[in-house]
Amino acid sequence: MAMPLSSADLAAIWLTLKLATLTTVVLLLAGTPLAWWLARTGSRWKGAVGAVVALPLVLPPTVLGFYLLVALGPAGPLGQLTQAAGLGTLPFTFAGLVVASCLYSLPFVVQPLQNAFAAIPERLLEAAATLRAAPLDAFFHVAVPLARPGFLTAAVLGFAHTVGEFGVVLMIGGNIPEKTRVVSVQIYDHVEALEYAQAHWLAGGMLLFSFVVLLALYTLNPATRRQA
Numbered sequence: 001m002a003m004p005l006s007s008a009d010l011a012a013i014w015l016t017l018k019l020a021t022l023t024t025v026v027l028l029l030a031g032t033p034l035a036w037w038l039a040r041t042g043s044r045w046k047g048a049v050g051a052v053v054a055l056p057l058v059l060p061p062t063v064l065g066f067y068l069l070v071a072l073g074p075a076g077p078l079g080q081l082t083q084a085a086g087l088g089t090l091p092f093t094f095a096g097l098v099v100a101s102c103l104y105s106l107p108f109v110v111q112p113l114q115n116a117f118a119a120i121p122e123r124l125l126e127a128a129a130t131l132r133a134a135p136l137d138a139f140f141h142v143a144v145p146l147a148r149p150g151f152l153t154a155a156v157l158g159f160a161h162t163v164g165e166f167g168v169v170l171m172i173g174g175n176i177p178e179k180t181r182v183v184s185v186q187i188y189d190h191v192e193a194l195e196y197a198q199a200h201w202l203a204g205g206m207l208l209f210s211f212v213v214l215l216a217l218y219t220l221n222p223a224t225r226r227q228a
Contacts, residue, residue, distance in 0.1 A: 004201045011178045012186035012202075019094070019169075019182060020162040023101040027109040027158050028151070030102070035113035036139070054111070056104045065171025068100050072172070092174045097182075100172040101162045109158040116150020117143060153217060160213040164206065 005013075038050055056064060071078045072090045079089050090096035120143055128138040144151075166184040173180030175189070183202055190199035 004198075006198065008177060008181075009186060009198065009202060012181050012183045013205075015094075015178065015180075016163055016182040016184075019097055019101060020159045022098055023105060023162045024109070024155055024158045026098065026102050027105060028155060031106065031109040031154070032113060035110045036117050036143070038110070038114045039117035054107045057107050061104065061165070061167025062171055064104060065100065065168040068096075068103070068168070068172050072096060072099070091172055092176060092180060094173075094179060097169055097173045097180055100168045101165060104165060104168045105158050105161045108161045109154040112150045112153040112157065113147065116147035116153075120146050152220065156213055156217050160210065163209065 034049075034053070038046060038053070069091055070076050072082070073079045074083070074089055079091075082088065082090055087095075090099060124142055124146070125138055128142050133141070164184060165182070166188070169180070169182050170185055170188075173182075173185075175181050175185055181189075183206065187199050187202045187206070190196070190202065
């Protein structure tokens, strides 16, 4: 009996998990200070920055992928910078997938963190300040523990959203086996070749994965349990 998943399917799954893990880590590191600033600032630029962060929620993935392809290409401004730095061009590479995924999944990480930080009572941070806690100490010992449910939500949503990407990764990464071909693109290839049985295995796995992610989010996160 033939294996339900081919070596190409397994390679796509591994690449997708690696991409989602790296993207989630990068977004948690970069998105945390951004979310903190959005939650606490009174700057007039807050609305504009928040709109840019939320843009991938309404922008068609192919549009974002197209402009990333242009910007990161040999003639694009970012592409010229990466070439000058000796990194070459990022389109159709795994590094390009990471950049695109970080931009496309940005609101799924930043917004839960922003909401969690905004919900922290100001008096707790003021109390930490009166005890002579430095701003960084107050952040790591007061804000971060209180925002733990937001970190959980951000990590789960960022990872899951990256796993399910299609338009952006296809535009910026193409369809290169073991380099840029992720699960969503592999499913598309199976359907295009009328290989519905193979597509069913991958699509069913994605469906089960999505359900498990949402189930974990709604059962493990105390904030969502209270809302329910």
